[in-house]
Amino acid sequence: MGGVMLLFFSLLAVLFTVLVITLRQPMRAALSLVGLMVSLAAIYACLGAHVVAIFQVLIYVGAVMVFMVYTIMLLDDRDTSYRQVFSRLALPAAAVASLVAAALWLLLGSLPSVPVPAEGGGVSFTFSAFSVAFMRHYWFHFELATVLLLVGIIAAWAAIKEGSNG
Amino acid sequence: MIQDLLIHLVFMGYAIAFMLGLATLFTWVERKQSAIMADRIGANRCYIRIPFTDIKLVAWGLFHGIADGAKMLLKENFTPTTYDRFCYNLAPWLAAVPVLLVFAVIPFGGTLVPGNLLDIVPFPHLAQPLKDFFGARSYQMQVARLDAGILVVLAISGVGIIGTILAGWSSNNKFSLLGAARAASQMISYEISMGLALISLVVTYGTLDLNEMVRYQSGILYGALPTWGIFMQPLAFLLFLTAAIAENKRVPFDLPECESELVAGYFTEYSAMKMGLFMLSEFIEIVVVSALLVTLFLGGYNLPWLTDAGFAFPNGATWAMPQPAVVLLQVLTFTVKVVLAGCFQIQIRWSLPRFRYDQLMRFGWKFLLPLAALNLVATVFVRWMNL
Secondary structure, three states: OHHHHHHHHHHHHHHHHHHHHHOOOHHHHHHHHHHHHHHHHHHHHHOOOHHHHHHHHHHHHHHHHHHHHHHHHOOOOOOOHHHOOOOOOHHHHHHHHHHHHHHHHHHHHHOOOOOOOOHHHOOOOOHHHHHHHHHHHHHHHHHHHHHHHHHHHHHHHHHHHHHHOO | OHHHHHHHHHHHHHHHHHHHHHHHHHHHHHHHHHHHHOOOOOOOOOOEEOOOOOOEEOHHHOOHHHHHHHHHHHOOOOOOOOOOHHHHHHHHHHHHHHHHHHHHHOOOOOEEOHHHOOOOOOOHHHHHHHHHHHOOOOEEOOOOOOOOHHHHHHHHHHHHHHHHHHHHHHOOOHHHHHHHHHHHHHHHHHHHHHHHHHHHHHHHHOOOOHHHHHHHOOOEEOOOEEOOHHHHOHHHHHHHHHHHHHHOOOOOOOHHHOHHHHOOHHHOOOOHHHHHHHHHHHHHHHHHHHHHHHHHHOOOOOOOOEEOOEEEOOOOOEEEOOHHHHHHHHHHHHHHHHHHHHHHHHHHHOOOOOOOHHHHHHHHHHHHHHHHHHHHHHHHHHHHHOO
């Protein structure tokens, strides 16, 4: 049963990912992203990592996506540029996407086999286990990721400022 | 396996019936309280005529909830010209479903041992098949037992904001858009204070598990008082109550749908059952907020000094009770507490005037948030020093 659920939510996640990229309307793309986040949370829950599933919804859906949807709500709806079905870069983008997919396929084939966890994830990954693992092993990675995000935000802000200055 | 499925289906059915039943009851309470505050008789126009007689069964106007439901189901489903019909139709569901989901982690009773349920009935031939079917299995009375239940509450309640935004945006109406902008800003602002108040509580109880929190509140403070959250964290109680009412967009925080300025705010363009879903979600949220208040601050499903084994009084005396009686008492206690907490929330609506929007934002960011942060710092200090 756990395997079927895992497969179902994995397919759902792939479907929403495709929708995020292909839908041109910003609000619908954002909603697909919400669907993707919830599907990922369901996958984590199926694997027994309830804590990660909760954080996935709490942070990405409850915080990040709410702000994205809020911003899209305030966009000028008279701007109809999103109604153009294909951009000039559609073909190069499809070519690059195919290359990435092929590279991933080859990479997956060359990886050593990993033991598959028991169906349903076995013992669930509790909040205390998560906290201990996080504070002992992953705090540096987390801090590094936040610094990178900050750099990204500053870069985006600088790019927008540059663009608005003409 | 089949036993587990059966019990969880029963729990889910009970949770849905509990929420919908109390939400309907609260619509009546709201009407009745408004009538009392305005010195009217109120909510007495709906009745059922007993067949073949002229007797009208008014029942204090309790049928008004059923009439509301029937009216919304049968009304014309008027749809405005909108540039995104899909989002317009999706919004009421996104607003209503998360509210229903939050209740999944709230415990509405202690430990249930289904095999022992008929032990107090004096017919052993009825009790034995039940015992054979369930054996010694025991279940915590809640739909989903998660060790970080309080985070689930915060995570899922945040999703409801998207439904509100979507409704206002897709309605193609300036009142709706203004209502949605107000609602989203307000919900995001007050969620932070609410989260900080809950973290203070987590620091006090030392757990994120709602069941463990209820068990913690079975203890005794200063020799007589129960260790309820309201006594351990009175400021967090006030902060949580205020933020929860603001999250639910009810008076005095009902700016997103205030009729004098915005018609009905983000759901102005909704009619029939779609509008009904928004209204229902508001009343279900009263039930859920009341259930959370009861679970976090008012001892949950337990009476003072009541445990899963019976009563344990501060003077050392105990009163052992059979397990089915304890379960029944716990479920009843939880229901009564939720009804009282809900009535209190509705009473606030008929007692306080509405804020202005700048006052609402100032109150949230400049008063409630610093207070919640101070409360958290003080709680951590007390916990750290073992005071």
